[in-house]
Amino acid sequence: MTDEAGVLLRVSIFGFVIGIVYWFLTYEWLGTVCLLTLGAGPGVAGLILIQEQRARGGAGEPRAEALRRLAGIPPQDPPGPKDLAAEDLGVLPLPTIWPLAASLGVAVLFTGLIYGLWLVILGLGLLAYATWGWLAAVNRENRYGRIQADTEAPSPQSGPVSDPDPHPSAAGQPES
Amino acid sequence: MATTELPLPALPEAHHEEPGGIVDYLTTVDHKKIGILYILTAFAIFLVGGLLALVVRWELASPGLQAMGENTYNQVFTMHGTLMIFLFAAQVTTGLGNYLVPLQIGAADVAFPRANAMSYWLYLFGSLIVFSSFFVAGGPAAVAWTAYAPLSTDQYFQGTGMDLWIIGLAVVGVAGILGAVNLVTTIFRMRMPGMTMFRMPLFTWGVLVNQLLILFAFPALTVVFALLFLERNFGAQFFNPEAGGQPILFQHIFWFFGHPEVYIIILPIFGIISEVIPVFSRKPLFGYRAMVFAFFGIAALSFGVWAHHMFATGLVYLPYFAIMSLLIAVPTGIKVFNWIGTMWRGAITLSTAMLMSLGFILVFLIGGITGIFLASPPIDFAVNDTYYVVAHFHYIMVGGLLYGMFAGFYFWFPKFTGRLLSERLGKLHFWLFLVGFNITFFFQFLVGLDGMPRRIADYQIERWASANLISTVGAFLTGVSVLVFIWNFLVSIRRGQPAGDDPWGGNSLEWVTSSPPPSHNFHHLPEIHSERPAFDYHHSPAFAAGTDPERNPDRG
Numbered sequence: 020m021t022d023e024a025g026v027l028l029r030v031s032i033f034g035f036v037i038g039i040v041y042w043f044l045t046y047e048w049l050g051t052v053c054l055l056t057l058g059a060g061p062g063v064a065g066l067i068l069i070q071e072q073r074a075r076g077g078a079g080e081p082r083a084e085a086l087r088r089l090a091g092i093p094p095q096d097p098p099g100p101k102d103l104a105a106e107d108l109g110v111l112p113l114p115t116i117w118p119l120a121a122s123l124g125v126a127v128l129f130t131g132l133i134y135g136l137w138l139v140i141l142g143l144g145l146l147a148y149a150t151w152g153w154l155a156a157v158n159r160e161n162r163y164g165r166i167q168a169d170t171e172a173p174s175p176q177s178g179p180v181s182d183p184d185p186h187p188s189a190a191g192q193p194e195s
Numbered sequence: 196m197a198t199t200e201l202p203l204p205a206l207p208e209a210h211h212e213e214p215g216g217i218v219d220y221l222t223t224v225d226h227k228k229i230g231i232l233y234i235l236t237a238f239a240i241f242l243v244g245g246l247l248a249l250v251v252r253w254e255l256a257s258p259g260l261q262a263m264g265e266n267t268y269n270q271v272f273t274m275h276g277t278l279m280i281f282l283f284a285a286q287v288t289t290g291l292g293n294y295l296v297p298l299q300i301g302a303a304d305v306a307f308p309r310a311n312a313m314s315y316w317l318y319l320f321g322s323l324i325v326f327s328s329f330f331v332a333g334g335p336a337a338v339a340w341t342a343y344a345p346l347s348t349d350q351y352f353q354g355t356g357m358d359l360w361i362i363g364l365a366v367v368g369v370a371g372i373l374g375a376v377n378l379v380t381t382i383f384r385m386r387m388p389g390m391t392m393f394r395m396p397l398f399t400w401g402v403l404v405n406q407l408l409i410l411f412a413f414p415a416l417t418v419v420f421a422l423l424f425l426e427r428n429f430g431a432q433f434f435n436p437e438a439g440g441q442p443i444l445f446q447h448i449f450w451f452f453g454h455p456e457v458y459i460i461i462l463p464i465f466g467i468i469s470e471v472i473p474v475f476s477r478k479p480l481f482g483y484r485a486m487v488f489a490f491f492g493i494a495a496l497s498f499g500v501w502a503h504h505m506f507a508t509g510l511v512y513l514p515y516f517a518i519m520s521l522l523i524a525v526p527t528g529i530k531v532f533n534w535i536g537t538m539w540r541g542a543i544t545l546s547t548a549m550l551m552s553l554g555f556i557l558v559f560l561i562g563g564i565t566g567i568f569l570a571s572p573p574i575d576f577a578v579n580d581t582y583y584v585v586a587h588f589h590y591i592m593v594g595g596l597l598y599g600m601f602a603g604f605y606f607w608f609p610k611f612t613g614r615l616l617s618e619r620l621g622k623l624h625f626w627l628f629l630v631g632f633n634i635t636f637f638f639q640f641l642v643g644l645d646g647m648p649r650r651i652a653d654y655q656i657e658r659w660a661s662a663n664l665i666s667t668v669g670a671f672l673t674g675v676s677v678l679v680f681i682w683n684f685l686v687s688i689r690r691g692q693p694a695g696d697d698p699w700g701g702n703s704l705e706w707v708t709s710s711p712p713p714s715h716n717f718h719h720l721p722e723i724h725s726e727r728p729a730f731d732y733h734h735s736p737a738f739a740a741g742t743d744p745e746r747n748p749d750r751g
Contacts, residue, residue, distance in 0.1 A: 022392035023383040026491075030407065033495045041499070045512040049444065050502070053451045057411055057498055068383075109303050111715060114222035118309050122316030129366050130324060132424070133358045153309065 020069055027065030034058025115156050120149035224308035225714055226293050229315050231611065233290025236319055237283045242677075244278035247271050249674055252635075256667040258660055260653050268652035269337035274329075276340030281364055282322050284596050285409075285456065288463035289374055291603055292402035294611070296378060298705035299396045301387030301723075303715045306380040314374035321366030328356035328363070336360040339650060341453070342423070344434035344445035349427040358427060361420045368417045375409040378402060387704075389723030396703035396726065397486055401466025404490045405459050408497065412455040419448040443510055450501035458497045460592060462490060464599030465530055468552045471602050472534050474699050475549035476541030482533040483726055489533075492526030506572050507579045513572045520570035527563055531556060546699075547621030551602035554629055558598060562590030565640065580650075583643025586636045594632055601628075601680065608684075609698045613710040614691030620683035627676035634669030638662040702727040 020028075038054030041047070128142025220228060250271050254262050263271070293311065297304055305311045328335035333354035338347040342360070345351060382403045386395070395403075423445070425431035432438035434445050473480045480486065499519040502511035534556060543549065565587040568574045578584060601624070608616045642662045647654060654663075697706040706729040708717045721732035732738060 026392075026403075026407075029491065030411075030495065034498070037495075037499050041515065044515050047512070049447045050451070053415065053448075054498065060411060061407075111304055112224050112308050114219070114224060115309060115312075116222050118224070118312035119221055119316045122313050122320055125317060125369070126320035126324060126366055129362045130359075132428070133355060133362060157309070 021072060024065045024068040024072070027061040027068065031058050031060075031062030031065060034061070112160060113156070115153070117149050117153035117156060121146055121153060124149050224304075224312050226297050226305045226308065226311060227611075227712065227714075227716075229311055230290045230292075230294025232315050233293055233318070234287055236315075236322070237287035237290055240278050240322060241283045241287070244275050244283055245674060245677065247275035247278070249670055251275060252667040252670040254652055255654075255663050257664060258654055258657065263652070265652045266337055267334075269339075269650070270335050272650060273336050273339050277325065277336070277360065277364070280340055280456070280460075280592070281367060282318075282325065284460040284592060285371065286318060286367075287600055288402070288405065288460065289371075289378075291398075291467070291600075291607070292378055292406070292463060293374075295607065295705060296381060296399050296402050297385065298610075298708065298712060298716055299399045299703045300382060300385060300390050301704050301717065301720050302381060302385035303717075305377050306385055307377045310373055311377050314370045314377065317370035317373065318367055321363045321368075321370060324359055324363030324366060326363075328359040331355045331359065341449060343442075343449075344423060344426070345436075345440075345442050347423060347427075348434055350435065358424065361424050361427075365417055365420045365424075368413050368420070371409050371413045372417075375406040375413070378406045379410065382406075387720055387723070390704075390728075393484065393487070394723060394726045394728070396466075397469035397480065397483070398463065398466035398703070400487050400490055401463040401469070404494045405462040408455045408459045408462070408494055411498070412452045412459065415448050416452040419445060419452070422448075443505075443508060446505050446508065447502070450504045451498070453504065454501045455494070455497045457588075457591065458493055461595050461599075462494065464555070464596055464603075465490070467599045467603040467606070468534060468555055469530075470701075470703065471548050471552045471606050472537050474606075474701055475544045475546055475552075476538045477544075477700075478537055478541040479702075479727060480533070481536030481539075482529070485529055486533055489526035489529040492529075493523060496523045496526070503570055503575070506575045517570055517572055521567060524563065524567055531560065546605070547616070547618055547625055548602045548605040548699075550622065550625045551598050551605060554625065555595060555598035555602060558590050558594030558632065561637075562587055562594060565590065578643060580648055581643040582639040582647045582649055585649045586639035586643055589636045589639070594636070597628070597632075601625075604680075606699070607705075608687070609694030610705055610710050610712070612688055612691070613694055614687055615694045615698060616687045616691060617683050620679055620686070624676050624679040624683060627672060627679060631669050631672030631674075631676055635666050635673055636669075638666045638669070642666075697729065697733065700730070700733070702730045704728050707732055 034054055034057035036058075038051055038058055041054055042051040045051075124142050124144075124146030126142070127145060128139055131138030131140075131142050220232060223229060223232075250262065251268070254260070254268055254271075293305070296302075325335075331354070333356055335356040336342065336347075336352075338352055338357070342357075347357060382395070382399060386392075422431070422433045426433050426435070426440075432440045434440045434442050436442060469480055469486055496519060500516055500523065503516045503520045505511050506513060506516070534552075565583070569578070569584065569587060605616055605621055608614070639662075642659045643649075645659065647656070647659050694710050696708065696710050698710075699706070704717075704720070705712070707719075707721060721728055721735075724731050
């Protein structure tokens with residue numbers, strides 16, 4: 020189990036324990052529901068992380084080590100690699116106006132709840148347009164590479180395009 | 196499969212010039228620029244909220260109504276609290292986290308850069324919606340930042356201003372959740388090899404726990420605002436007792452968000468203090484792991500204490516909430532102990548950032564200890580809704596937050612800009628702020644214990660007048676201290692002394708890269724051995740011999 024999953028599962032255990040204690044002390048349902056939800060949310064996220072690690076082929080830790088980690092006693096970590104260069108950190112996405120446009124759409128949509136349906140429709144339209152533009156930009160960058168997507172339209176003579184390796188390095192990579 | 200030759204993933208600066216000026220900021224997905232946008236927006240909101248605070252103090256300087264009517268007064272203190280708590284305090288630390296977390300974990304950016312930009316724009320537009328309530332008929336909300344139902348329902352408070360308040364904050368809430376998903380994913384998934392969880396800087400830990408709190412607490416806020424909006428506009432009856440609703444429901448859900456909100460605000464500040472004190476004490480942080488577990492202890496307990504804000508309702512189980520509230524003092528005490536342990540026998544440099552950190556410990560201790568008294572129901576019943584409570588939470592939320600924030604600004608300004616803030620002006624800022632802040636709020640403890648209620652525009656009890664006048668003078672002195680900081684900022688950003696990459700001898704990875712960092716953050720990353728990678732690197736034999744890749748890029 021990773022440290023990340025351990026963090027989430029600890030929060031989850033706390034939520035469930037405190038929720039149960041709270042219920043038997045108070046019989047007050049709303050706080051109990053909130054606390055149990057606090058237990059359930061990170062619990063699900065933690066289990067997903069564990070499942071994902073297994074799906075990636077990680078054999079996982081021995082049970083005793085996992086329990087030690089859950090108790091906050093992780094094993095001694097090895098040092099990182101030497102001479103990691105900036106290229107190893109991955110590529111950055113291009114500047115884009117679509118997040119601003121989508122946010123404006125959300126703001127107009129919400130404000131429409133006060134001022135009327137016409138504003139809701141306007142906000143929804145703007146949000147839909149921005150979402151389309153956003154996804155198209157992401158798709159273009161993923162298919163043709165960051166620089167080509169920015170500078171020129173892909174040539175029809177260039178033929179089918181294989182997706183470049185979206186994870187060129189061991190380190191993480193920005194996605195969307 | 197037929198393929199074409201594709202350009203290799205390349206460094207942004209090598210092949211691509213991003214547009215400059217305002218277009219650059221409108222379209223940016225760079226976490227550093229977004230962080231700066233967050234910080235500047237939050238600081239602008241802080242200035243407006245601060246002006247409203249001065250208006251409140253002006254009104255209370257002497258008995259009688261001087262400046263405004265009672266409804267206007269209600270609007271002023273409501274918007275002061277709203278701007279400061281929702282739109283400034285929780286956001287300025289998100290801005291610092293945005294800028295610093297990827298640098299501290301050795302990442303090129305956050306996990307979802309475009310969604311990160313959207314978080315900021317949602318925050319900005321939500322804030323503008325709240326501000327727009329100043330300009331509608333009837334003016335802005337006047338039901339305090341807590342907006343308790345049924346007072347805030349259409350039965351008792353009509354007007355579009357209240358609806359804009361709800362909608363604006365709901366949009367900001369969505370921004371917060373989106374930002375939290377992003378930063379948590381970044382910390383979980385984007386750390387460079389060797390940067391294990393228990394080698395992360397304490398500021399990154401603070402941001403991680405803070406964003407987890409946002410993730411679990413903000414949905415409660417969104418829910419309660421949705422219920423309130425439905426009740427005000429669509430005839431729902433969640434909080435109306437005459438129709439079977441429960442007024443207490445609002446308080447339960449609101450405070451399930453509201454108390455963690457205190458720690459949402461303060462945990463990154465703990466992180467800042469935990470970064471500054473070791474650097475200016477020339478020692479490693481005392482009790483690194485204890486500090487991490489204290490973060491989690493505080494965060495976990497913060498979800499179990501919400502109803503200590505509701506003692507006076509008579510509808511909550513007092514012993515449970517009193518015990519849980521008192522328990523928070525334990526992990527908080529661990530933190531203060533460890534900060535003192537770090538300074539103990541250290542080679543302390545009293546830079547402005549360090550002075551601000553010491554000021555933080557002082558005011559946070561006063562705020563924390565007075566809070567322990569409030570966790571005791573008999574005392575809470577006696578001082579509930581008095582200026583004692585106002586003074587207590589301002590010692591935490593204003594003192595704690597602002598001292599920590601300014602410590603962070605003075606500490607990281609060289610990294611943001613490549614220039615140092617003036618230490619001379621910084622120390623003037625610190626002393627004015629220390630005196631002004633304590634004069635403002637300490638006297639509020641006294642009038643609060645004497646029974647002066649909060650949220651009143653007028654009082655006719657003469658013995659409260661002198662304390663209120665002193666408090667007002669202190670507030671204006673605090674305002675002057677902020678002007679000194681702004682002056683320092685404006686002068687230093689143009690003519691400040693060049694800082695170099697690591698002016699303080701810092702511990703965490705951001706001090707390895709240039710000031711300001713390149714768009715991809717690093718030219719080269721050192722091997723990680725401990726929670727002080729920059730310190731290790733700058734004291735390595737290769738660095739001393741000048742053969743390291745950072746100083747000799749050709750060899751990297």
